[in-house]
Amino acid sequence: MRLKGKVAAWFYGIILFVAAVEVPLLIVSVWIEPNLFGAVISFLTLVCVESLCLSIVMRNYVEFQKEALLIVFGFIKKSISYDEIIGLSVTKEPWSSLAASIDRIKIRTKSKGDIMISVVEKKRFWDEMKSRKPDAVIGLPPNEV
Secondary structure, eight states: EEBBBBBBBBHHHHHHHHHHHHHHHIIIIIISSHHHHHHHHHHHHHHHHHHHHHHHHHEEEEEEEEEEEEEEEEEEEEEEEEGGGEEEEEEEEOSBOBBBBBSSSEEEESSSSSEEOOBBHHHHHHHHHHHHHHEEOOOOOOOOO
């Protein structure tokens, strides 16, 4: 079973903001006041940030596999064995994570630390995890269906 990752409006805002800043700088550096160094920096910034952000929008999901939970977040793939999971909880912690939304689920593991994800269907994720890992210490489930 595969569940789509949640992408918040602020994440799309980052994509638009970078384009709104870098495209005009690129135009100025190429045509108005030619500056090769400025053009290269603007172009590389635009390509790198937009590629990273767009890959996250397009490749953002969790997949329940037979023995492990697969998390795909842009260019990152992480697999967590169900045996490794010791607990789940709902969080809004802003720390760096594999989530493009602040509406997150924290996955506690034995040896890999905490991993935060964000899925569109939190209740469905919760129910599937309960069926695959019933002995995990599971915090309060999400309210939305």
